[in-house]
Amino acid sequence: MTVVLARVDDRLIHGQVTVGWCQQLRPDRLLLANNAIAADPWQSRVYASSVPPRTEVSILSIAEAVALLKDPEVGREKVLLLTGSLPEMSDLIHLGAPIARVNLGGIHVSPGKRELLPFIYLDDLDVRALCRMLAAGVSIFAQQVPGGREFSLGPREIRDMGGAC
Amino acid sequence: MRGLVATHGGIGAELVEVVTMIMGPAEGLAGLSNHGKSASDLTVEIASWLRGDADPSASGMEPAIIFIDDYGGSCANAAQLACRPGDPVAVVSGVNLAMLLGFVTWREELDLDELVQRLIERGRTAITRLGPVS
Numbered sequence: 001m002t003v004v005l006a007r008v009d010d011r012l013i014h015g016q017v018t019v020g021w022c023q024q025l026r027p028d029r030l031l032l033a034n035n036a037i038a039a040d041p042w043q044s045r046v047y048a049s050s051v052p053p054r055t056e057v058s059i060l061s062i063a064e065a066v067a068l069l070k071d072p073e074v075g076r077e078k079v080l081l082l083t084g085s086l087p088e089m090s091d092l093i094h095l096g097a098p099i100a101r102v103n104l105g106g107i108h109v110s111p112g113k114r115e116l117l118p119f120i121y122l123d124d125l126d127v128r129a130l131c132r133m134l135a136a137g138v139s140i141f142a143q144q145v146p147g148g149r150e151f152s153l154g155p156r157e158i159r160d161m162g163g164a165c
Numbered sequence: 166m167r168g169l170v171a172t173h174g175g176i177g178a179e180l181v182e183v184v185t186m187i188m189g190p191a192e193g194l195a196g197l198s199n200h201g202k203s204a205s206d207l208t209v210e211i212a213s214w215l216r217g218d219a220d221p222s223a224s225g226m227e228p229a230i231i232f233i234d235d236y237g238g239s240c241a242n243a244a245q246l247a248c249r250p251g252d253p254v255a256v257v258s259g260v261n262l263a264m265l266l267g268f269v270t271w272r273e274e275l276d277l278d279e280l281v282q283r284l285i286e287r288g289r290t291a292i293t294r295l296g297p298v299s
Contacts, residue, residue, distance in 0.1 A: 010203035014239040015173070046245045050237035084204070108203040 001074045003098065006081045008089050009105035012037075013050045013057075016105065016145050017082065022052055024146040027080040029056040033065035033092060034084055062088060066095040086122070090129035093136055102133060104142040104153070114161060117151060119144050122161055130158050131165030166272040166280065167193035167227050169214050170260055171207075171244055172234040174200060177260075184265045191269050193220065193227075199239045204246075207239055211247035215254060228253040228277045230268065230284070232260035255281045263291030 004025045009017065012032060022030070030051050037043045038061045051057040060068060068074060069081070069092075081099070083089045086107065093099050106119050113121035120142050122130070130140060130153070140153040155165055168191075170177035178196030185191050195214065199207055213219065215229060231244040236258040244256045255277055257264075267287040271280055 010205070011199075011207075011239040012204050012242070013237075014204070014242065015235070015237065018237050043246060046242055050242060052237075106203075108201055108206065110203065110206065 001069055001071070001077050001079050001098075003069065003081050004078045005103055006089065006092075006099045006101065007103040007105045008083055008086050008107060010084045010107055012082060012084050013047045017080070018050055018052050018055075020145040021080060022055060025080060026078070027055060028077040029058060029079045030082065031065060031068070031079050032057070032059045032082045033062050033088060034059065035061045038064070062091050062095070066092055066097050069097040069099075086126040086129035086133075090132050093133055093138060099138060101139045101141070104140065105144055116153075116157070116161055117142055124162070127158060127161050127163035131155075131163050134158070134165060166268075166277070167195075167217075167220075167229040168232060168265070168268050168272070169195055169197055169211065169229065170232045170265065171197040171199070171211060171240040172232075172260070173238065173240065174198060176234055177232075180260065180262060180265055183262060184269060187266065188269050194265075194269065195220075199243075202239075204239055204243060207243035208246045211243050215247060215252065226252060230254070230277070230281065231256045232264065232268075233258045234260055253277055257281060257284060259288060261288050261291055264288035 004027050005021055032047060037047060038059050044059045047059060048057045089102055104120050107121055109121045112123045115121050133140060134155060142151040142153060158165055170180050175198055177198060181194055181196040216226060233240040233244055241258060248254045264284050264287055267284050271283060275283060
């Protein structure tokens with residue numbers, strides 16, 4: 001399994017993903033890793049219904065997603081991996097999911113979050129997750145849609161957000 | 166019958182504004198943008214509108230239609246997730262001006278299912294090629 005895009009987006013499966021990135025990257029499977037949605041058949045059905053035809057969709061818990069991504073028996077499928085938050089993406093990587101690069105696609109404003117970019121707001125838990133991913137050798141970039149501006153995020157940008165890594 | 170036009174950007178609010186320019190004030194018809202909102206915030210906001218939290222003209226959970234611009238997007242997901250089983254709510258995608266004018270015209274005459282059927286037909290009829298081919 002090759003992860004063609006590992007994206008953090010709190011809108012989960014929506015137009016920027018299904019139209020923007022899926023048309024550009026043509027993944028065979030869209031994998032949403034989210035414990036609450038995976039445990040709820042109704043929410044799973046709503047999100048699965050937004051996926052373009054010819055793209056398989058899996059909505060799995062974090063642990064199940066890691067198992068699938070690490071499974072050597074699963075052929076050379078191209079996967080677009082989604083989480084709704086940075087700590088969840090960091091957990092996937094920490095548990096051994098083969099991810100070298102993480103895309104911050106949309107983390108919207110909510111109480112306690114500070115603006116990094118107009119489409120990325122971070123709180124202390126997010127900054128800690130970013131530090132943990134950088135320490136694991138993962139590169140981080142923020143970009144909403146293909147062809148949009150790409151912002152590379154390293155220790156300096158994260159220090160500016162109040163992180164120490 | 167109440168209506169919510171939940172869309173990308175400012176499409177919903179603008180459509181509602183144009184409806185009121187043509188038909189006069191439309192009580193219980195509102196626009197809502199997904200701009201800058203997470204899936205969960207958008208779902209909470211739509212659920213709050215369905216309960217009539219901020220609408221003095223609403224009395225609890227009235228029958229309602231949530232119009233969205235396209236399915237497979239954040240508004241479509243949030244609109245479906247904001248409804249609970251048994252709620253008198255329909256979610257209709259592909260909103261256009263003709264559909265909303267029909268909504269304001271017929272919303273007190275028809276029940277929810279009949280109205281939805283009529284509005285989908287009205288919206289589709291409005292999509293047509295005009296004039297002779299030159």
